[in-house]
Amino acid sequence: MTEPxxxxxxxVDEAALAELDRDVWSPLHAVQPRPEPPFAPFFDPGNPPAHHLVAELDGTLAGYLRLARPTRLDCNAHVRQIRGLAVAHRARGRGIARALLRAAAEESRRQGARRLTLRVLGHNTPARELYESQGFTVEGVLPGEFLLGGEYVDDVLMGRSLTE
Known part of the structure; x- marks a missing residue:
């Protein structure tokens, strides 16, 4: 099997990333409604290309991870936050998400970060299991934080150390 x-x-990845993002939209992980035309740009001033890692499989874009500082505060400049992770349906089960998470940890360390955090919806069991398999633990839960499809859904805060 080819490694990502x-x-x-x-x-130049913007169109492919925007298409991927629309294709993988799901109520399992989305807090925004399904994207409809006219589509917003994938990259914007708050989410430039520099905040993204992409995965290619056999020369084709297969996934991405958005990585940024959680705030502009100097007092938490040692933290990076995963703000999005997507894998194309055709590439699932091939280790793309795990490779992106490992690369995010490496890039965060390279930037001097000591912690890596993320937020995941409480009902997204597959994502939570993936993150746990990569060393993330639940650090907090905001019960019923989102009303999605008529159901209240928890916002689960997860994190891991990058110094261990």
């Missing part, structure tokens, strides 16, 4: 190639995103 992980690299920083480039401006």
């Amino acid at each position: 190639h992980i690299r920083p995103a480039r401006h």
Whole structure:
């Protein structure tokens, strides 16, 4: 099986990333309604290409991870937050998400971070299991934080140390 190639995103990836993001939209992980035309740009001033890692499989974009500082505060500049992770349906089960998570940890360390955090919806069991398999633990729960499809859903805060 071919290993995914992980690299920083480039401006030329925008159309493919936007299409991937729309294709994998699901109520299992989305707090926003399904995207409808006209579509917003994938990259914007708060989410530039530099905040994204992309996975290629056999030369084709197969996934991405959005990684950024959680705030602009200097007092938590040692933390990076995963703000999105998507894998194309055709590439699932091939280790893309795990490769992106490992690359995010490496990139965070390279940037001097000591912690890596994320938020995941409480009903997204597959994602929670994936994150736990990569060393993340539940650090907090915001009960019923979102009303999605008529159901209240928890916002689960997870994190891991990058110094161990």
